[in-house]
Amino acid sequence: MNYPGKGLVEGLAITARNFVGSYFYKDRLTTVQYPEERVQTPENSRTFPFLVFDESPDKPRCTACKICEVECPPKCIYIVMDRDDKGKPLQRPKVFDIDISVCMQCQICVEVCPFESIKMDNDYEKSRYGRFNDLVQRLPDLLKSNAYYNKIKPAEAAEVDAKLKAEAEAKAAKKAAAAAAAAKATAVPPAGSVT
Amino acid sequence: METIYQILHTTFANVPAWAVQIAAFLIPIAFIFGVYPAIFALTTLVERKALGRIQNRYGPNRVGIFGILQPLADGLKILLKEDIVPRVADKFTHFLAPVLIVIPGLLVYLVVPVAPGMVAVDLKIGVLFALAVGTMSVIALFMAGWASRNKFSVLGAVRAVAQVVSYEVPTVMAGVAVIMAAGTLSTLTIVQRQGGGLLNISNWYVFRPWGLVGFALFIIGGLAESARCPFDLPEAESELIGGYHTEYSGFKFALFQMGEYLAGMAMAGVTVTLFLGGYMGPGSGPGLAGGLISMLWFFVKLAGMIGLNIWIRGTWPRLRVDQLMGFAWKVLLPLALVNIVAVGFWHFLTPRPLAWIITTGWLVIWFLVLTKCNASAKLEKREYRYV
């Protein structure tokens, strides 16, 4: 039966159902009261990059190779390699700045980094009062432990650790093989010369 | 006012007459100034919470337990806001407009009876006074729009004036129907005429065929006059940003909001008085207890009407200007005139069932004729083919 105001009345019925429903069904009411309740961010979520260190903050995985500085589309990373007093470059960054007002969280630096040293954080509360130097994250702010990385992204961190461990073993095995070979080489000549 | 004068005179016998006279005059005024702005403050909160719940979210619940102190917070915030007056504005008119918009809203409550004998001024021409004062807000709307020298405001003001003036006519005509049935213009006697019957309810005018049509006309007229959805053309955000109150900020803007809400509640009050039997309800009657219950009934009905406004605001989009005008002049006005004729039948055809049949038939026929001849909003059959 199609009376003139039918559409209007049906619309009212829908809003009434939502109004009443929001008191009973929890799925109808989708608001999360932010400061008290928090939405649990999924594991893959990414906000700003951070640097991973294994044992202590002054030995980060990063070797200041500047690949991420080159590949970063908005050019928001600035690296200066550390040199000891005689000028010989140490495989460590002295200055590593990320300007998070420029960074667009695109995660390309993470993909191109060969040493698995830069990863994406998922802490989104990074608002600051100052606009210029507060928003530039220096090396001390960026460094976070591998344990923290495992805490926020367990699956990904486990994968990375496994890969690193495999590489380390491969290198150790190669070094062992090389050492063994070198040892054999030194051991054989004396025997050879005897006969 | 006379009943309060008698009560006061008897209780404070020794006080001189003129003092009692002034007191009898000031108490209703204090009641109006106290209760209705308080209801306005509460309505802003209830509206935001209800709209929130309709849209599956909470309303304001940070200030106070369930957001109870939100009106207080809004009031304080708007008091502290800077009051910017545009340089090119016409200073005097710009200043006067918000004042003039609140006055009609409050004046209407003078004639709205809250309990038996409890009406601020028992005017013999109550209904006419309420509707006449409603038109005064037109001037304030125009002044606001014209004084702010802003193209959008002028567009909004012209729309507001056209809308209020053209919806005033069907509303007054619908009021005439009730006046004919009740025989008087005084709101107090209208409400008394709707009393009696089963549980004080069956005699309400809304249960008469012509009363139902009048009630619908009054609701639509009320929505249009206070520029609420679906007729909120004057301050349609999507087109005219704020309409006539774009250039107002600070407390002047709050006065505009108050004026609009009070006008909306005033029309709701008049609708309740004319059609829903004012303070008549199962327990109402003279005397202290009966008076209190009847007051409760009045405010419950008022809340119901305001709730309907909010409900409609959360659901329907708004009409366009020409459809709005067409609807008023081509549908509402003929319906109102037809309604007056229906009351004529109702009055002169004494046997009740016969009166019922004829008036209902008459109204239904006209309703179909009207919807047939301007059937613009019909769902055109649209077929979509799939490629």
Added chain:
Amino acid sequence: MIAEPLINSADTITTKTLEISIGPQHPSTHGVFRMDVVLDGEVVRALKPVVGYLHRNHEQLAEKISWLGSMPYTDRLDYFNSMSNNWAYALAVEKLAGIKVPERAECIRVIMAELSRLQNHASAIGFLLQDCGAWGTPLLYAFKEREKILDFFETVSGSRMMCNYFRFGGVRVDLNDAMLAMARKIVAEFPKFLDEFEKLMTTNEVVLARCQRVGILPRELAIAGSVSGPVARASGVEYDIRKVDKYGIYDRLEFGVPVGRIGDVYDRYYIRVLEMRESVKILQQVLRDIPAGPVQAVEVKLRGFKIPAGDGYGRVEGPKGELGFYLVSEGGPKPYRYHIRPPSFINLTVLEDMCVGHKVADAIIILGSIDIVLGEVDR
């Protein structure tokens, strides 16, 4: 083009026209967009769209960055659906470099593009009804559904709107079972939202009065103005790139493409509702039979990725219309020329022909029915 100031609408009284500019800071221009409107009373006599407020020099920038580097910038084009923007760019590069995409990656790409079409169309009709004056109710119902889809995008790609999820030759992250279950739940609940929305708005008399016979775009003008997407299909143009190019695995999926007849605001609204129902059908089919396998072509190097010299044009049926990328490569790691065909910008060119003669309120709705996003209009 601005009409002469004095219009003699009645022989005695000459009324002046009112020139107002709606925008760039205006509640219903869907972004920083300005319309210089000449009004005679309430009726629109002339309308000139003014764009360029959100120009970010994206195409020039892309010539300075590596091929992969400008993938995150495509998220910012039509910031409502970054997934189909990524797909258009990835498709163009794969066509140019001749990269083959594994089967599972193609299925994931269809899932992501169709999900982004759902949330784009839901928000588009939500905004359209918000412009009609419904106080946020339809918009928030649409946004409730959109939230679910954006949460899924965040779980998969890491960010809600700026996904940067597609790579040349596949996608960056594989969908594990939890993510697939989440997608199935979204697709299962979407028709319920659509039915409720239709009952709320489609037969609402005020919506009918406001949207029917308003802003009619004739079929010839749509074709002449090279309008694409739902706006063109509402006017009767039977053209959908998923059916024409059959890119990805769309040739194996059966789904319909709704085509209207009159082409007014109501048709554009209802075509989007029907398209959402078709997208749900597509998603159900793909989610049912998604195969296992790699998600990234092996031979694509991350750094130093070079494309042999030549040019190519890859396009995708985005929710707004035909989104195309024209790339010219001279063999280096950076593109020589990087041009985008933005559907919103081209759909905007017919705005004036639709608005003249209507009221101001209609001009706002017609703009809303085209569903433009300024990131894509200004690039």
Added chain:
Amino acid sequence: MNLAFWIISAVTVLGALLAVSLRNLVHCVLALILFFIGIAAHYFLLRADFLGTVQILIYVGAVAVLILFAIMLTHNVTGTDGPREILGVKWWSGAVIAAALAILLKKAILSDPLAMVLPAGDKAQSSVAEIGRALVANWVVPLEAIAILLTAALIGAVVIALEEIQKSR
């Protein structure tokens, strides 16, 4: 009672004077509205409440709005751009006519004291019923004539509007 009368009369006269002397046309109309409200207050003072309400409804609600719309169509509304001479030749001719009118009306104004107009009882019956009966009883013919006039005016407005719509389509 007299004090109220003098205050309201002062306000009404002030409204009238302002209506003719202000520069800005819109302000003049607002003063005119003040004048209309003053007259309505007079009616209420004389217990003619129906007439007072109708005065507000008709003059303030409709006529003033009509004048405002008419002003919208004029050009120099703010009165700042056009030449203004208040003490020109027109002023003198106006004053002479006013004086002549005053002499003619002198007899009527001063003939009866105020008391005569006030009805006997202090709380007079509302005049609505009597006005209604008078209108329908012995003033029926003028009522019907006015009704026809108003309908003609309404139809005229519709015709003009239709013409304009035909032209603009």
